[in-house]
Each structure stands twice: as structure tokens, then as C-alpha cells.
Amino acid sequence: MALYSRVSGSVGMITLQNPPVNALSAAVRQGIVDMMHRALSEPEVKSVVICGQNGKFCGGADIREFGAKMTGPPLVPMVHLIEAASKPVVAAIEGIALGGGLELALSCHYRIAHSKARLGFPEVALGLLPGAGGTQRLPRLIGVPAALDLITTGRHVTAAEARQLGIVDEVTDLNAVDAAVKFAQSVTGKSLDARRISTYPCPRPPDLDAIFERAMQQVRRSARGAIAPGTCVQAVHAAVTLPYAKGMERERELFSLLFTSGQARALQYYFFAQRAVSRWSTANGARWDTSKPRPVRKAAVIGLGTMGRGITVSLAQAGFSVVAVETQEKQLSEAKQAVSGMLERGAKRRGVPLAHDKIKYSCSVQAVADVDLVIEAVFEDMALKKTVFQQLSAICKPGVLLCTNTSGLDIDELASQTQSPELVVGMHFFAPAHVMQLLEVVYGPRSSPEVVATAMQMGKKMGKVSVAVGNCRGFVGNRMLKPYLEQAFFLLEEGATPEQVDQVLEEFGFAMGVFKVSDLSGLDVGWKVRKADGLVSPASTGTSARIRGGSRYSPLGDLLCERGRFGQKTGRGWYQYDKPGGRVAKPDPWLHGFLEEYRAQHGLVARHIDHQEVLERCLYALINEGFQILQDGIAAGPEDIDVIYVLGYGWPRHRGGPMFYAGQVGLDKVVERLEHYQQIHPDVPGLQPCSLLRKLAASGNPAIHKWREVIQKPRSQL
Numbered sequence: 001m002a003l004y005s006r007v008s009g010s011v012g013m014i015t016l017q018n019p020p021v022n023a024l025s026a027a028v029r030q031g032i033v034d035m036m037h038r039a040l041s042e043p044e045v046k047s048v049v050i051c052g053q054n055g056k057f058c059g060g061a062d063i064r065e066f067g068a069k070m071t072g073p074p075l076v077p078m079v080h081l082i083e084a085a086s087k088p089v090v091a092a093i094e095g096i097a098l099g100g101g102l103e104l105a106l107s108c109h110y111r112i113a114h115s116k117a118r119l120g121f122p123e124v125a126l127g128l129l130p131g132a133g134g135t136q137r138l139p140r141l142i143g144v145p146a147a148l149d150l151i152t153t154g155r156h157v158t159a160a161e162a163r164q165l166g167i168v169d170e171v172t173d174l175n176a177v178d179a180a181v182k183f184a185q186s187v188t189g190k191s192l193d194a195r196r197i198s199t200y201p202c203p204r205p206p207d208l209d210a211i212f213e214r215a216m217q218q219v220r221r222s223a224r225g226a227i228a229p230g231t232c233v234q235a236v237h238a239a240v241t242l243p244y245a246k247g248m249e250r251e252r253e254l255f256s257l258l259f260t261s262g263q264a265r266a267l268q269y270y271f272f273a274q275r276a277v278s279r280w281s282t283a284n285g286a287r288w289d290t291s292k293p294r295p296v297r298k299a300a301v302i303g304l305g306t307m308g309r310g311i312t313v314s315l316a317q318a319g320f321s322v323v324a325v326e327t328q329e330k331q332l333s334e335a336k337q338a339v340s341g342m343l344e345r346g347a348k349r350r351g352v353p354l355a356h357d358k359i360k361y362s363c364s365v366q367a368v369a370d371v372d373l374v375i376e377a378v379f380e381d382m383a384l385k386k387t388v389f390q391q392l393s394a395i396c397k398p399g400v401l402l403c404t405n406t407s408g409l410d411i412d413e414l415a416s417q418t419q420s421p422e423l424v425v426g427m428h429f430f431a432p433a434h435v436m437q438l439l440e441v442v443y444g445p446r447s448s449p450e451v452v453a454t455a456m457q458m459g460k461k462m463g464k465v466s467v468a469v470g471n472c473r474g475f476v477g478n479r480m481l482k483p484y485l486e487q488a489f490f491l492l493e494e495g496a497t498p499e500q501v502d503q504v505l506e507e508f509g510f511a512m513g514v515f516k517v518s519d520l521s522g523l524d525v526g527w528k529v530r531k532a533d534g535l536v537s538p539a540s541t542g543t544s545a546r547i548r549g550g551s552r553y554s555p556l557g558d559l560l561c562e563r564g565r566f567g568q569k570t571g572r573g574w575y576q577y578d579k580p581g582g583r584v585a586k587p588d589p590w591l592h593g594f595l596e597e598y599r600a601q602h603g604l605v606a607r608h609i610d611h612q613e614v615l616e617r618c619l620y621a622l623i624n625e626g627f628q629i630l631q632d633g634i635a636a637g638p639e640d641i642d643v644i645y646v647l648g649y650g651w652p653r654h655r656g657g658p659m660f661y662a663g664q665v666g667l668d669k670v671v672e673r674l675e676h677y678q679q680i681h682p683d684v685p686g687l688q689p690c691s692l693l694r695k696l697a698a699s700g701n702p703a704i705h706k707w708r709e710v711i712q713k714p715r716s717q718l
């Protein structure tokens with residue numbers, strides 16, 4: 001709702017009240033309309049201030065209402081009512097003015113912002129465009145290039161930048177509402193003719209066509225199939241080419257197109273999913289709201305390779321004191337140099353405070369004796385990690401959290417090496433750890449709720465989105481990756497090429513296809529794991545070469561590694577590169593010949609494989625594993641899996657995540673297609689629909705938020 005009060009005798013104050021961000025719900029919109037009429041009808045009131053309760057102006061339309069039938073007054077007539085008002089209306093912007101909140105502010109005649117406020121049009125991230133005149137008013141106010149930038153990227157600007165761009169009239173370090181009231185009094189009675197943005201002509205720079213062409217190219221490059229950014233460009237184009245009223249009509253048409261697209265639904269689901277994962281629960285009943293995190297001031301990182309360096313940077317930037325430990329002086333000094341470079345680049349590019357003094361380097365594990373939490377990031381080798389955990393357990397002060405960054409080893413086995421297994425959890429960061437937003441917090445059967453809560457909170461402080469997951473091979477992300485990769489390998493055996501598979505996945509929206517990712521992260525990584533698992537057999541011919549544990553197995557990755565083809569780092573992998581370390585993947589005729597030879601050797605006949613089969617086999621196998629994970633209680637809900645895949649594995653955000661996507665395709669269809677492929681390829685693992693997937697499909701494809709009701713109380717696998 002909105003509250004009305006009279007300030008200083010002549011100023012009508014409308015305060016938006018809808019915690020936590022004063023979103024424009026039906027009740028708030030109704031309140032604004034009613035209070036505006038009241039302010040305009042009271043003769044004593046000479047001017048109006050609109051502000052938000054609790055130091056937040058407005059977070060935009062109420063996203064929670066998007067799924068339901070629209071009630072209350074629409075936004076567009078509301079902003080027109082404000083702009084057309086005969087008394088000056090001043091927006092007092094504290095905290096945030098986002099989306100519809102900024103549109104509300106743009107309909108006011110003046111805008112006063114607090115210096116800490118952030119403004120922006122983030123609609124594009126929800127699959128929408130500013131639909132209450134934002135695409136028509138902003139270019140009129142700040143010009144086409146700046147408006148295109150803000151609307152197509154959704155980036156927030158500071159009050160200072162907003163002032164520079166001309167979005168706000170004044171910035172204050174003091175109370176913005178008081179400043180707005182004073183301002184409102186000072187403009188009482190002044191003509192408003194030049195203050196109604198909708199009446200401004202839209203600037204037309206001479207290189208207008210080139211500006212729009214560039215903007216379109218840019219969004220095409222980065223959108224990966226998302227339709228909102230390009231549609232935002234079209235809406236701004238309407239502001240330049242049409243009179244305001246016609247431009248508003250066009251904005252409405254384009255907004256409806258986006259609103260009813262599956263992409264907007266997916267992005268809005270994802271918005272809430274990313275927030276839902278912080279309300280974690282574990283298979284054995286621990287919960288976010290009943291578990292208190294421990295204080296952590298000083299942390300240690302053991303092993304300063306690829307991951308340890310990024311984790312150190314991330315910890316220091318978040319304000320923690322860090323003890324960073326390597327085995328020998330040479331590795332230590334290399335790591336120190338790399339970490340310093342990363343900190344400096346962070347300071348230069350993102351304005352993160354330099355944090356060199358937060359880090360102490362050491363070659364002795366004894367240096368971690370007084371820290372509150374340790375993150376181990378040594379080689380992925382169980383024997384080595386066990387030794388490190390034994391050492392840590394002996395050296396560290398009592399009560400220290402011992403965390404591992406393992407990609408998939410058994411947390412419980414590591415915990416059993418320590419005197420306090422309840423203090424052990426996985427903190428699985430993603431490379432590069434100072435950049436990637438995802439953190440899987442892996443709890444074992446003995447991890448205490450307090451320790452899970454601490455790791456979750458640490459992640460948040462480090463700017464990560466933390467997702468709590470249970471302990472199993474590969475946890476959630478890497479476990480689901482396995483069947484996805486397997487299908488891609490089998491498709492090569494059956495006649496596909498890496499380029500073909502990657503193209504299909506990239507067209508779906510992945511930033512990179514599976515083979516390009518494999519080349520980037522190094523084929524040797526998986527090879528080492530498969531060797532440790534006893535899967536890599538020296539025999540490269542005969543049927544046994546393609547069978548492991550009674551199931552079909554593709555040794556293609558192993559064979560490439562045997563030939564020294566580790567991907568980008570060696571200049572050869574599934575693709576060729578111009579030099580070791582090269583980045584541009586080119587199809588490799590050698591690999592095509594190798595695949596032909598391989599098929600001939602194993603009696604495989606290449607067949608034509610279409611787009612649909614590539615997509616369905618790769619994605620549905622991955623999705624099926626996701627349902628198995630839910631069934632096993634490793635993830636508490638589909639949102640956890642979706643956030644992990646979007647933030648950690650390049651799943652296109654506008655498709656919501658694999659579990660949401662499965663729901664959109666139809667769970668019965670996923671079951672039917674998996675059964676179809678299983679029938680054709682009975683020897684291929686991963687294609688048998690798991691029982692939870694079947695059960696949900698049979699119960700009539702319930703909406704994703706209802707899945708938890710169908711998922712039986714998980715039995716712990718631990």
C-alpha cells in the first residue's frame with residue numbers, strides 16, 4: 001500500500017509500503033493513484049514527494065504477481081497521472097529505484113537521489129523490457145546510446161553516474177526525503193512544461209542507424225538465444241522513430257510478446273530460485289533458520305594452484321585474513337605473484353579494494369594453527385588429501401572448520417581422518433574461483449548444521465551463491481555432467497563430430513559446447529580421475545575396450561590423452577589450436593580421420609545423427625541424473641540443481657535450468673524420449689528414466705514448485 005501524510009504544511013508525501021523492496025503490487029499502485037488524486041485535490045498541498053519506506057524507494061513491479069491475473073490499476077496510466085499532475089511531483093530516491101521503480105521516478109517532475117542509491121532497468125534479466133514508459137522516456141532524457149546501454153544490459157548505476165547521465169537532478173549525502181521536501185517547496189508554482197519527459201523530442205544523433213546496428217550486433221553476440229535484449233533495442237528504436245503515444249503502443253506490444261514468452265517465465269523462476277537456495281535444508285533435517293553460523297575472521301588455504309589462488313583472492317577481497325600455504329618456495333613465490341596480479345586487476349577493473357596486506361604466505365602448514373577455517377585445495381588425490389587432513393586435525397586449534405575444495409571425492413572419508421568429523425564440509429568452488437559465482441557446500445553425514453551454516457555464510461560473504469548439497473560422487477554439478485559427457489562421446493562413436501555436437505549445444509544457449517569446454521579445462525583432468533577409478537584400460541581394441549563394469553564405455557577421451565592431446569594447453573584436443581594455449585578452436589581433420597579409424601576398428605558404422613537426437617540424448621541424460629539426485633536427497637529441491645547449472649555450468653539462464661526446462665518440455669515427453677533412445681541403444685547407460693521422473697510424469701506434470709510434495713521424504717544416501 002501507500003501512506004499519505006502532509007509535511008511542512010504544503011507538501012503531500014506518498015510513502016510506498018511493501019516490504020522488503022516496496023515493489024509496485026496492486027495495492028501499492030492503487031495507493032499511489034488514490035494518494036495522487038488526494039494530493040491534487042487538497043488546495044493546501046502545493047507539491048508532492050514520493051518516497052519509499054525503510055530507505056528503499058522502489059524495486060519495480062512486484063514479480064510475485066506476474067504469475068497471477070492482473071488486478072489493480074495498471075502502471076502506465078499511473079505514471080501518466082503523475083506526469084500530467086498540475087503540482088510538482090518530486091521522487092526522493094533512497095536505496096534503489098529499479099525497473100518500474102525508476103519508471104515511477106521518471107514520471108515525476110524532479111528526482112533527488114541519496115548518494116548511496118542505485119538506479120537501473122534490470123527488466124532484461126527477467127526476460128522483459130521496461131514496460132511503463134521506460135524505453136520511451138529514458139532515451140528522451142539521456143540520449144539513445146546511454147539508454148540502450150542501460151536498458152539492454154540491465155546494469156545498475158550509482159547516484160553519481162545517474163547525475164552525470166542526467167537521470168537525477170540532485171544527489172545528497174544527507175536525508176534524501178528531507179532534501180526532496182525542501183526541493184518540492186522551492187519549485188512550488190513553477191511551470192512544469194519543461195519537466196514532463198514524455199513531451200521531450202527524442203535526440204536523433206546523425207549516426208543513428210549505425211548506433212542501432214552496433215547495439216543489435218552486441219546483443220546478438222551476448223544473448224545466446226535470449227530474446228529480451230534484442231526486443232529492448234527495438235523498443236528504444238520506437239522512441240526515436242515514433243511520436244511518444246505510438247512509441248508507447250509499440251512498447252506495450254513488445255512487452256506483451258516478452259511477457260508471454262517462455263523465456264520470461266524461466267528467468268523469473270530463476271530469480272526466485274537463486275534466492276530460495278539460501279533457505280537450505282539437509283537430508284538429515286538441518287535447516288537454515290535453525291542453524292547458527294560460527295564467526296570466522298581468519299582463514300587458510302592449503303595448495304595455491306589454479307583453485308587455491310582464486311580462493312585466496314576471493315577471501316582477501318571479502319575482508320578475511322588469509323594464511324596461504326604451498327609446499328615449496330618456488331611454488332609459493334609463483335603463487336604470490338599470481339595472486340598479487342589478480343588482486344591488482346580486481347582493483348583496476350572492478351574497484352575492489354586492494355587486499356595484499358590481508359594475506360600471509362607460508363611454506364609450512366604449521367602457519368595455520370590459529371585460523372578459524374581452512375580450505376584445502378591440493379591435487380585431486382585422495383591419499384594426499386587424507387594426509388593433509390590428518391595434519392590439519394593435529395595442528396589446528398580446537399573447533400576449526402576443515403573444508404575441502406575437492407571436485408567430487410568422498411567428504412566423509414576425509415572427515416574420518418580428523419578428530420572432529422562434524423567440523424568437515426566441502427566448499428566446492430568453480431574455476432576461476434575469484435570470478436565464478438557458484439559455491440557447492442557439501443555436507444557429509446556427520447557435518448554439523450552449524451558448520452554447514454558457516455560455510456554457506458562464508459560463501460555469501462565472498463559474493464558467491466552458496467548451494468547446500470549432499471555427499472556423493474561428483475556432488476550435484478559434476479555428477480550430472482557425467483551422463484551428459486558420456487552421451488556426447490557415444491554420439492561421436494555413432495557418427496557425430498565434436499563440431500556438430502557443440503553447435504547443437506551452443507544453439508541451445510550454452511556458452512560453449514561440451515567438447516570446447518573439455519579442451520578448455522583439459523582432457524587430462526577427467527583422464528586422471530578415470531585412471532584412479534581403474535577405468536582406463538591399456539587394451540584399445542576388441543569389445544572389452546568399450547565395456548566397463550558391464551556397461552558401455554567410450555575410451556575416446558583416454559585415447560586422445562594417450563596421444564598427448566590435452567586440449568588448449570597442448571594446442572590439440574577435440575579441436576586444433578594455432579599454438580599450445582591458443583583459444584580459437586578449429587575443426588581438426590586429424591580427429592575426423594581418427595574417429596573414422598576408431599569406428600572401423602570397433603565395427604561401428606557411422607550414421608546420420610540429427611540435431612534433435614544430439615540435444616535430447618545429451619540434455620535428457622543430464623536431466624534424468626538430476627531427478628535421481630532429487631530422489632536420493634542429494635539436492636533438496638529442483639531450484640538447487642538449476643542454480644548450480646546456470647551459475648557453474650553455463651546452462652542458459654533464459655531456459656531456467658535443467659529441471660525447469662524439463663518441466664517446460666513436459667516430464668512425460670522427457671520420459672518418452674529417454675525410453676525411445678533406450679530402446680534403440682539398449683547398451684547405452686543413463687537413458688533409463690529414474691523412478692522419481694516417472695512418478696512425477698505419471699502424476700500429470702505438476703508445476704515445478706509442487707515437485708517437493710511428490711518427492712518422498714529423502715532417504716539419506718550417506
Ligand code: 3HC
Nearest residue numbers: 020023059060061062063064098099100122130131132275
Ligand atoms: N518484486 C517482488 N519481490 C522482490 C522484488 C520485486 N521486484 N525485488 C526483490 N524482491 C524480493 C526478493 O525475492 C527477496 O525475497 P525473499 O527475501 O523472500 O527471498 C527480497 O525481495 C530481497 O531481495 P534480495 O535477496 O535480492 O535482496 P538484495 O538486497 O540482495 O537485492 C534488489 C535487492 C536489488 C532489489 C534485488 O532483489 C533485485 O534486483 N530485485 C529485482 C528488481 C527488478 O528486477 N525489478 C524490475 C521488476 S520488472 C518491472 O519493474 C517491469 C516494469 O518495467 C513494468
Ligand code: NAI
Nearest residue numbers: 303304305306307308326327377378379380405406407431
Ligand atoms: P593444481 O594442480 O593447480 O594445484 C594444486 C596445488 O596444490 C599445487 O600448487 C601444489 O603444489 C599444491 N600442493 C600439493 N600438495 C600440497 C600440500 N601438501 N600442501 C600445500 N600445497 C600442496 O590443482 P587445482 O586445479 O587448483 O585443484 C585443486 C583442487 O580443487 C582439486 O581437489 C580439484 O579437484 C579441485 N577443483 C579444481 C577445479 C579446476 O577447475 N581446476 C574446479 C573445482 C575444484
